[in-house]
Amino acid sequence: MMRLQPRHAVWIVxxxxxxxxxxLHSGLDFDYVxxxxxxxxxxxxxxxxxxxxxxxTFQTLTGNRILTPAIMGYEAVYLLWQALLILFMGSASLxxxxxxxxxxxxxxxxxxxxxxxxxxLFRDGKSNVYFLLLVGFVLTLLISxxxxxxxxKVSPGEFSILQGFSQASFNRAQPLQLLFSGLLVGAVCxxxxxxxxxxxVLSLGRDxxxxxxxxxxxxxxxxxxxxxxxxxxxxxxxxxxxxxxxxVANITYALARTFRHRVTLPLGGAIATGMFITAQxxxxxxxxxxxxxxxxxxxxxxxxxLVLMVRTRGAP
Amino acid sequence: MTxxxxxxxxxxxxxxxxxxxxxxxxxxLLSLSGDAWLTLTASRLPRLAxxxxxxxGLAVCGVILQHIVRNKFVEPGTTxxxxxxxxxxxxxxxxxxxxGAPARMLFAxxxxxAAGLIFVLIIRRIQFKxxxxxxxxGLMYGGVLSAIxxxxxxxxxxxxxxxxxLLGDFSRVVQGSYExxxxxxxxxxxxxxxxxRFTLLGMGEGMATSLGLxxxxxxxxxxxxxxxxxxxxxxxxxxxxxxxxxxxNLVALRYGDNLRRTLPIVALGGACLLLVCDILGRLLIYxxxxxxxxxxxxxxxxxFLALIIRRYR
Numbered sequence: 001m002m003r004l005q006p007r008h009a010v011w012i013v014x015x016x017x018x019x020x021x022x023x024l025h026s027g028l029d030f031d032y033v034x035x036x037x038x039x040x041x042x043x044x045x046x047x048x049x050x051x052x053x054x055x056x057t058f059q060t061l062t063g064n065r066i067l068t069p070a071i072m073g074y075e076a077v078y079l080l081w082q083a084l085l086i087l088f089m090g091s092a093s094l095x096x097x098x099x100x101x102x103x104x105x106x107x108x109x110x111x112x113x114x115x116x117x118x119x120x121l122f123r124d125g126k127s128n129v130y131f132l133l134l135v136g137f138v139l140t141l142l143i144s145x146x147x148x149x150x151x152x153k154v155s156p157g158e159f160s161i162l163q164g165f166s167q168a169s170f171n172r173a174q175p176l177q178l179l180f181s182g183l184l185v186g187a188v189c190x191x192x193x194x195x196x197x198x199x200x201v202l203s204l205g206r207d208x209x210x211x212x213x214x215x216x217x218x219x220x221x222x223x224x225x226x227x228x229x230x231x232x233x234x235x236x237x238x239x240x241x242x243x244x245x246x247x248v249a250n251i252t253y254a255l256a257r258t259f260r261h262r263v264t265l266p267l268g269g270a271i272a273t274g275m276f277i278t279a280q281x282x283x284x285x286x287x288x289x290x291x292x293x294x295x296x297x298x299x300x301x302x303x304x305x306l307v308l309m310v311r312t313r314g315a316p
Numbered sequence: 317m318t319x320x321x322x323x324x325x326x327x328x329x330x331x332x333x334x335x336x337x338x339x340x341x342x343x344x345l346l347s348l349s350g351d352a353w354l355t356l357t358a359s360r361l362p363r364l365a366x367x368x369x370x371x372x373g374l375a376v377c378g379v380i381l382q383h384i385v386r387n388k389f390v391e392p393g394t395t396x397x398x399x400x401x402x403x404x405x406x407x408x409x410x411x412x413x414x415x416g417a418p419a420r421m422l423f424a425x426x427x428x429x430a431a432g433l434i435f436v437l438i439i440r441r442i443q444f445k446x447x448x449x450x451x452x453x454g455l456m457y458g459g460v461l462s463a464i465x466x467x468x469x470x471x472x473x474x475x476x477x478x479x480x481x482l483l484g485d486f487s488r489v490v491q492g493s494y495e496x497x498x499x500x501x502x503x504x505x506x507x508x509x510x511x512x513r514f515t516l517l518g519m520g521e522g523m524a525t526s527l528g529l530x531x532x533x534x535x536x537x538x539x540x541x542x543x544x545x546x547x548x549x550x551x552x553x554x555x556x557x558x559x560x561x562x563x564x565n566l567v568a569l570r571y572g573d574n575l576r577r578t579l580p581i582v583a584l585g586g587a588c589l590l591l592v593c594d595i596l597g598r599l600l601i602y603x604x605x606x607x608x609x610x611x612x613x614x615x616x617x618x619x620f621l622a623l624i625i626r627r628y629r
Contacts, residue, residue, distance in 0.1 A: 131624070134389070134448045137455050138621055141557060145613035149606065242459065290471045295463055302460035309453055310441055 006255045007267050014274040021277050024285070039178065040170040043237055044276040045269075046181050047170075048248075050234035052268030053185075053192070054227045055245030056252065056261070060203040061220055065253070066305070068245030073136030074231045075240040076143045077113045078106055082165045083147045086158050100180060107232040114228040118221060169239055169293065170280060181233045188226050192265075195219065199261045239294065243301035248272045250308060321584045328591040332367065333360050335598050358491040366489045366497050367594055368587045370553055373500035373545040375586025376507050378560025379575065380538045381432075383518035385439055388568070389451040389624075391560030392428075392546045396454060398557075399461035400424075400431030401543075401550040406465050410472055417496055417551060424547035431461060432539040448624075484549075484556035484609030486594060499548045503541050504583060511575035514538060518573065556609055558616025559586055565623055589616070 018041060026033045055068040085102070120132055147162060154162070192199075198219055201209050210216050234241070252268040253259065279293045338355055378391040385395070392398050404427035408420040435457060439450060507514065513534055516524045521531050549556070563585040571578045590608065593615055597606040 131448055133452050134624060135621065137452060138617060138624070142614060142617035142621075145557070145610050145617065149610045149614070243456070287471075291467055292470065295466050295470060298459060298463040299467060302456055302463060305456055306438070306453070306460060310438055 006257075007263065010255060010267060010270050010274065014270045014277070017274055017277045017281070021281055024281075039175065040280070041277070042178050042182065043170045044280070045273050046178065046185050047234045047238040047241075048272030048274075048276055049189070049269035050181075050185050050230040050237075051241060051245055052248050052252070052272045053188070053265055054230040054234070055249045056264055056268050057192075057199060057223050058227055058245075059249055060199055060261070061223055063203070063205060065250060066246055066309070067133060068249065069227055069231045070235075070240065070242050070245050071136060071140075072117065072132060073139045074110055074113060074228070075235055075242070076136065076140040077109060078232065078235045079147065079165060079240065080143045081106055081109050083143070083150045083162060086154055086162050087150045090154070090158055100177070103177070103180070103232070103236050106236055107229055110228040110232045111225060114224045118224050165239065170276070177237070181237050184229060184233055188229055192223075192226055195222070196261045196265070199223070200259070203259055203261075241294070241297055243305055244272065244275070244297055246308075247301035247304050248275065250304075318580055318584070321581060321588070325584050325588055325591075328588055328595070329364060329368070331595055332364050332591050335595055336360060359489075362491050362494050363486055363489045366486060366494045366553060367590050369497050369500045370549050370556065371559060371587035371590030372504055372583040373497075373549060373586075374556060374559040374590075375563040375582045376504055376579065377542045377545045379564045379579065379582055380507060380514055380542055381560070382564055383514045383575070384436065384535050384538050385450060386518060386520060387450040388565055389448065389561065390454060391558075391564075392542060393555070393557045393560065394451040394454040394458070395435045396431045396458040396461050397428045397435075397542060397546045398550065398555045399458040399465065400428040401547045402555070403427055403461055403465040403468070404547065405550065406468055406474070409474065410468070421496060421547050421551050424550060425543050428546050429540055429543035431457075432543055433536070436535060436539065483607050484554040484612065485607040486553055487605055487607070489553065494552045496548050497552045500545055503545050507541060508576075508579055510537075511579050515573065515575045518575075554607075554609060556590070556612045558620055559589055559612060562616050562619045562623065563589055566619075 021041060022034060022037045026037065028034075051070075055070075058069050058072075059065055059067060117132065150159070150162065198214055201212050201214050202216070202219060202223075204212075206216055209219075248268050248271050251271055252264050255271070256263045256267050258264070275297070276293070279296045282296060283289060283291060283293055333356070336355070336359075374392070381390050381392065381395060381397075382388055401424040404424035405420050407427070408415055408423035412419060435454060438453065438457070442449075442453070513529060516527055516529050517531070517534055517538065524531050524534070564582055567578050567582050567585055571581060590612065593611040594608050596615075597608050597611040600606050600611075
């Protein structure tokens, strides 16, 4: 019999959490309560998988354990796009584009951004990762000022739509959007599954990968595109989750005790989902809705990040 | 060169006095009474004083912090100082609801001082590969502090009023509500008096100690000066990003790092930037006004982006 490893324990814990989440105080109401909760659970599952996958592969590509796409400006670009839509077209944009039209455009925009990142990051082998991180941060600050400016110009109703976009929540997902996102994430996973061994090689670094016969540029481009799609999915589904990715990726490495993507990617997805369920359970049953998932996630994950930086002395 | 800056400064002050929702009747001014005189003394002049002092204070703060941390990318906004001051105000509102502005200021002061000390400790512990990592950590640190504040505010249902004083805004500044800001005056004086020692601090711990400076004591004093300025500005006008970042960098690019020489230029530059942003904010949607937090945030943000892209290209 196999010994129970931490990474298997994670799966058991997550499944238990999910069951608790669906059935706790539900009164076994299969008409309303449970379908609603299952919809939320699905959103968490899709979002968690997207966050874990995008963060871990991004860290593999950049060879750095404190970077995630969320803090590199992807989320800022998404929010800027939403702010511009509301500013120039008002809430009519929601009708005009529909949820899916908006979604497709967001994905395209993020693909463009990740193409820009690609050019910056891998320009003549010189790594400008931290520079890019700073630019991402300044962009985020600028954009949040800009959204406050938009607040002055638009009506309160339109503003509340905008504010909805900028806070993490599991309740906004419509069934159709869930289906759409689920299909996309599923497709990405299927596509990415074949390249998992290549990813393992990429994590050795550029020179090693090239000398082992991997087409470095092509693979990096492919994975950055996948990351853009995943970030778009998770941001439009749940909202911004700034520090979550760093937290999930590093916990995953610690529990998996290996860097093989075949192990880390599914495990990361499970951990992210577990985090979301725990946060939501805490909000619902402990804090009695006196706080939000976004605040809890930022608090725990941001704190963890600082501890990580101090303990590893900035050289993770 | 200082003379040229002084000219610009004087012109901007004049424009700032002239611009406003209410037209001034200059004829009335001579009588030293009436409507125009009231507008001038109760609103325009306090506003000008607050603007100048805030600009000077923020820019000087940025310089002190940059010398303490030895990094060009830090200012109260990127080291958690602003977020800590906000958290302090929030705590004072919850713990002592009846307390006046001085008590709130004290809370803000204590928290932002503590946050500054902790930040310096974290930075000292980490050995850095790149200078860009310092502000990144500072911003994350600030993110955690403001998450604590949000957690607290959400529980006590004061999220919305917190949003109000997150954003720098000078339209609240009238006679009787802004006098705390004059605290910045002695701070700037002290900084100028000790400018040489802060220049030494910027040369690093080893160099400063061997030149006879009590390193830790001076770091603590510098952080205290910064905390006083930050809490005074957050209490009276709210938070204004990027001023402490952009002005010292632009000045250092042109005039170097000798604080005794550059501090007056930094101070004037900070005041001028805020005056420009404020005049812009008052004219953009005249007769209403855009809060200065927004104009300064966007003007400063764009300048800062240009600065880092220039440096790293």
